[in-house]
Amino acid sequence: xxxxxxxxxxxLSLCFVFTSxxxxxxxxxxxxxxxxxxxxxxxxxSAKLVNCSYAKLNxxxxxxxxxxxxxxxxxxxxxLEHVPDLRASQLVTFDLSHNHISxxxxxxxxxxxxxxxxxxxxxxxxxxxxxSKEMLHGAKGLVNLDMSYNxxxxxxxxxxxxxxxxxxxQLDHNQLEEVPTVFKNNNIDLRQSLQTINxxxxxxxxxxxxxxxxxxxxxxxxxxxxKLEYVHPDAFKGLTTGLYELHLNSNKLQTLSVQTxxxxxxxxxxxxxxxxxxxxCTLADLASYLEAQPDISIVDLDTTHCSVDGSPNILFISRxxxxxxxxxxxxxxxxxxxxxxxxxxxxxxxxxxxxxxxKSTGKHxxxxxxxxxxxxxxxxxxxxxxxxxxEDKTNTLEVCTRSEHFYSSIKSxxxxxxxxxxxxxGVSGPKTVEPVATYKNVSCPQAQQAANYYxxxxxx
Numbered sequence: 001x002x003x004x005x006x007x008x009x010x011x012l013s014l015c016f017v018f019t020s021x022x023x024x025x026x027x028x029x030x031x032x033x034x035x036x037x038x039x040x041x042x043x044x045x046s047a048k049l050v051n052c053s054y055a056k057l058n059x060x061x062x063x064x065x066x067x068x069x070x071x072x073x074x075x076x077x078x079x080l081e082h083v084p085d086l087r088a089s090q091l092v093t094f095d096l097s098h099n100h101i102s103x104x105x106x107x108x109x110x111x112x113x114x115x116x117x118x119x120x121x122x123x124x125x126x127x128x129x130x131x132s133k134e135m136l137h138g139a140k141g142l143v144n145l146d147m148s149y150n151x152x153x154x155x156x157x158x159x160x161x162x163x164x165x166x167x168x169x170q171l172d173h174n175q176l177e178e179v180p181t182v183f184k185n186n187n188i189d190l191r192q193s194l195q196t197i198n199x200x201x202x203x204x205x206x207x208x209x210x211x212x213x214x215x216x217x218x219x220x221x222x223x224x225x226x227k228l229e230y231v232h233p234d235a236f237k238g239l240t241t242g243l244y245e246l247h248l249n250s251n252k253l254q255t256l257s258v259q260t261x262x263x264x265x266x267x268x269x270x271x272x273x274x275x276x277x278x279x280x281c282t283l284a285d286l287a288s289y290l291e292a293q294p295d296i297s298i299v300d301l302d303t304t305h306c307s308v309d310g311s312p313n314i315l316f317i318s319r320x321x322x323x324x325x326x327x328x329x330x331x332x333x334x335x336x337x338x339x340x341x342x343x344x345x346x347x348x349x350x351x352x353x354x355x356x357x358x359k360s361t362g363k364h365x366x367x368x369x370x371x372x373x374x375x376x377x378x379x380x381x382x383x384x385x386x387x388x389x390x391e392d393k394t395n396t397l398e399v400c401t402r403s404e405h406f407y408s409s410i411k412s413x414x415x416x417x418x419x420x421x422x423x424x425x426g427v428s429g430p431k432t433v434e435p436v437a438t439y440k441n442v443s444c445p446q447a448q449q450a451a452n453y454y455x456x457x458x459x460x
Contacts, residue, residue, distance in 0.1 A: 080100065152174040
């Protein structure tokens with residue numbers, strides 16, 4: 001009893017100390033117990049899960065609860081309009097999906113600043129319209145980020161700066177019209193970690209040259225169910241060392257260059273089905289290449305077709321497609337076109353100079369020709385002049401010679417005139433000629449009309 005009496009003050013002081021130190025823990029535990037009355041809590045294992053999905057929560061319920069040892073927190077379908085400020089330094093998985101978080105002003109700067117160990121963040125099925133650098137500030141340990149099924153149309157160039165551990169990025173079913181430049185601008189931060197990119201369901205129409213940069217460890221790329229109409233042959237030139245799966249199905253592609261796939265040395269799976277592929281030489285080359293690569297599997301090959309001018313669907317097999325491949329001899333056509341152009345040029349030049357020379361020479365020839373023709377006519381008149389009778393010397397018929405030289409000369413100056421003349425006694429008879437008839441514009445001298453009639457040119 002004496003010993004108890006001596007120790008009693010000491011025992012009371014110890015009890016007071018322990019009671020006072022335990023009080024805050026008790027308060028925090030009581031607040032967590034209140035939260036667990038609303039949510040489902042599993043504190044039996046190291047995961048320490050708190051699932052508040054579909055629960056009716058207010059800000060005070062989350063702000064007052066001590067979640068410092070919670071590893072998984074699910075707040076999906078709770079009608080949240082902003083990211084709550086939590087005391088959860090050990091939180092690894094955070095689910096904020098299916099809420100009404102709509103803009104950056106509802107995500108305060110550094111909303112995840114106290115979540116240093118956060119690895120998995122799900123913000124899908126919200127109303128986000130853009131991603132800024134501030135949104136993810138502080139979450140440097142993120143490994144998996146899901147922002148699918150939002151309204152994101154823009155991402156800042158440094159949106160994922162500092163996320164050196166990010167491996168999976170889900171941006172599918174948003175409103176992106178081009179591949180975000182963040183993949184090239186933050187290449188240093190992402191190139192060693194990013195393994196999966198999902199852009200499915202965005203209204204992207206084309207892939208330019210190298211939009212993803214040098215992502216050495218990217219294994220999975222989903223570009224399906226977009227509006228792709230064109231893929232540049234070097235669209236994946238920075239992904240040659242790591243890409244395993246490429247999904248291009250359910251787009252608007254009509255063809256795909258073999259160069260696009262040829263550089264992907266480790267590709268094992270490719271999907272092209274549900275595209276309006278056209279059977280042409282480019283597609284035939286791609287099919288032939290893929291058939292020679294046993295390590296590449298074509299997803300749903302039986303439903304991958306191409307068509308030609310309304311023809312029935314042709315299977316994606318090189319021997320089938322090559323039937324519709326008519327290679328265009330581009331080199332031969334170019335060479336032929338150049339040769340034809342040179343020939344036409346030479347012909348034009350030769351024709352021009354020929355006509356110019358002929359025109360100049362023709363003027364001199366015509367003048368000399370006229371003079372010679374006049375001289376010929378006068379001489380002919382002297383040689384062939386005959387009298388019709390001795391009594392009437394005034395009536396004279398001037399008959400022109402029938403020489404070929406005269407014909408050719410007279411035709412170049414005026415229309416010829418011919419007359420039938422009778423020579424009694426034939427050619428050896430008297431040299432008297434009587435005109436019988438005159439015919440103008442006779443095309444050429446005729447043969448002997450009768451025994452004593454001859455067609456001779458007249459000078460009238």
